Amino acid sequence: xxxxxxxxxxxxSTTRTLPVADRLAPLVENAIMLKDIPPYNLPAIYxxxxxxxxxxxxxxxxxxxxxxxxxxxxxxxxHALAQEKGSPWVYLQSEGARSLLYRYRFGASGxxxxxxxxxxxLLDLDDYLHAHLGQYDTGLxxxxxxxxxxxxxxxxxxxxxxxxxxxxxxxxDLVMRCGNQVGIAEVKTGNKANKxxxxxxxxxxxxxxxxxxxxxxxxxxDRAMGSNNRALAEEHRVHIIALPSLSxxxxxDQDRDTLTQTILGALGxxxxxx
Numbered sequence: 001x002x003x004x005x006x007x008x009x010x011x012x013s014t015t016r017t018l019p020v021a022d023r024l025a026p027l028v029e030n031a032i033m034l035k036d037i038p039p040y041n042l043p044a045i046y047x048x049x050x051x052x053x054x055x056x057x058x059x060x061x062x063x064x065x066x067x068x069x070x071x072x073x074x075x076x077x078x079h080a081l082a083q084e085k086g087s088p089w090v091y092l093q094s095e096g097a098r099s100l101l102y103r104y105r106f107g108a109s110g111x112x113x114x115x116x117x118x119x120x121x122l123l124d125l126d127d128y129l130h131a132h133l134g135q136y137d138t139g140l141x142x143x144x145x146x147x148x149x150x151x152x153x154x155x156x157x158x159x160x161x162x163x164x165x166x167x168x169x170x171x172x173d174l175v176m177r178c179g180n181q182v183g184i185a186e187v188k189t190g191n192k193a194n195k196x197x198x199x200x201x202x203x204x205x206x207x208x209x210x211x212x213x214x215x216x217x218x219x220x221x222d223r224a225m226g227s228n229n230r231a232l233a234e235e236h237r238v239h240i241i242a243l244p245s246l247s248x249x250x251x252x253d254q255d256r257d258t259l260t261q262t263i264l265g266a267l268g269x270x271x272x273x274x
Contacts, residue, residue, distance in 0.1 A: 001028045002122040003101065004090070006064060008032055010052070012074070014039040023134050027127055037074065045077035053081070060085030068092040082106075092119075094214045097268030099180045121179040125159045128182050129175070132211050139163030146173055146187045148251045149220055149259065156260050157183075157269060172205050174218075178269030183216040189246055193221035196229050203236045216266045220259070222246035239266055 001009050008030040013021040014037050025031040034052055038044045053063065065082045067075045068091050082089045088105040099119040107113045129136045141147040141162050153160050159177040164170075174185040184205055186198040202217040204210065217238040219225075224242050225233070233240050241262050245252035251259075263269070 001066075003117075003119045004064065006030075010034050012037055012049070012070065012078075014071075019134075023131055027131055039071045040073050042073040042077050045074055046080055049077060049081050053085070060087045063087040065089035066092070097178075097181050097216075097266065119180065121158065123177070123180050125161055125175060125177050125182070128177070129164065129211075133166045133170070136164055136166045139165070142173070143187075143189075144249060145189045145222065145246050148246065148249075149185070149187055150174065152251055152256050152259055153263070157263065157267070166210070170205055170210055172201070172211075175211075176263065176267070178264065178267035181216065181267040181269075182211070182214075183218055183263060183267050184211060185218040185220055187220045189222040193223050194226060194229070196232055199229065199233050199236060199238050202238050218263065218266070220246075 009028045010032045011021040011024055012034045015035075016039070018035060021033060021035070025033065034048070037048050063082070063085060065078045065087060067078055067089050070078070079089065081087075083106060086106055088103060090104065091102045093100040093102065101117045101119055102114055103117065104112050104114045138161050141150050146162065150160060150162055153174075153176060157176040157178050161175045162173065164172045164175045172184050173187045176183045176185070184202060186201050188195070188198045192198070198219045198221075202219060206213060206215045206217055217236070218241055219233060219238050220241045220243060222243060222245075225240055230240060239262055241259055243251065243255035243259060245255045
């Protein structure tokens with residue numbers, strides 16, 4: 001929305017996703033709400049969208065449809081209306097640590113044409129957390145190991161926060177951003193490093209109802225984990241970063257490089273060496 005800078009943004013929501021629309025609305029200019037759209041009844045979705053467009057007297061050339069979100073029937077209905085109106089539509093690819101926007105339009109012969117843009121950094125962590133959580137709090141690093149990691153990430157990532165909490169349901173040691181990509185990290189030392197608690201915390205935090213499935217997950221430890229927990233981390237796409245020097249209360253140059261390269265590689269940050 002910020003990249004395309006439309007005159008108005010229509011947030012189309014079902015009853016279940018209305019809280020998401022409510023969180024997004026303050027983050028964009030000129031937001032208009034279209035609520036209570038049936039999620040799976042394709043003809044009803046089409047009629048609701050078409051009626052809304054007609055009521056606002058928008059021509060096809062006034063419209064741009066974003067088909068990235070919503071259910072598949074919602075995307076199909078929006079595509080059918082875009083085709084009828086001759087309006088362009090877009091789809092955002094967030095995988096692969098890049099923000100790629102595919103722009104489609106119907107040519108004179110009805111054949112789809114498309115271009116691809118890479119979106120520059122347009123979000124900060126406050127935007128991201130407000131969009132996903134609404135209200136949140138931050139605090140200081142809870143121990144020396146977290147402080148070492150936080151300090152080491154200075155000038156490596158574009159932004160970082162510590163001790164991010166949301167009510168009593170969510171607590172994350174570190175949240176960081178490179179460009180439009182966001183990562184979350186738990187720091188575990190001593191006996192806690194050998195347990196799966198950090199994996200569980202990260203998996204919960206990156207659920208759709210919290211920080212979203214595109215948040216990259218990092219478990220930072222002061223020792224190698226056992227094979228069972230490594231397999232569990234891999235299954236949940238958690239990057240394990242073992243930094244042995246943390247157990248001595250320092251961060252060696254080698255461990256600092258491991259930390260930097262792992263995080264930049266996952267977030268697509270500048271300075272990553274493949």
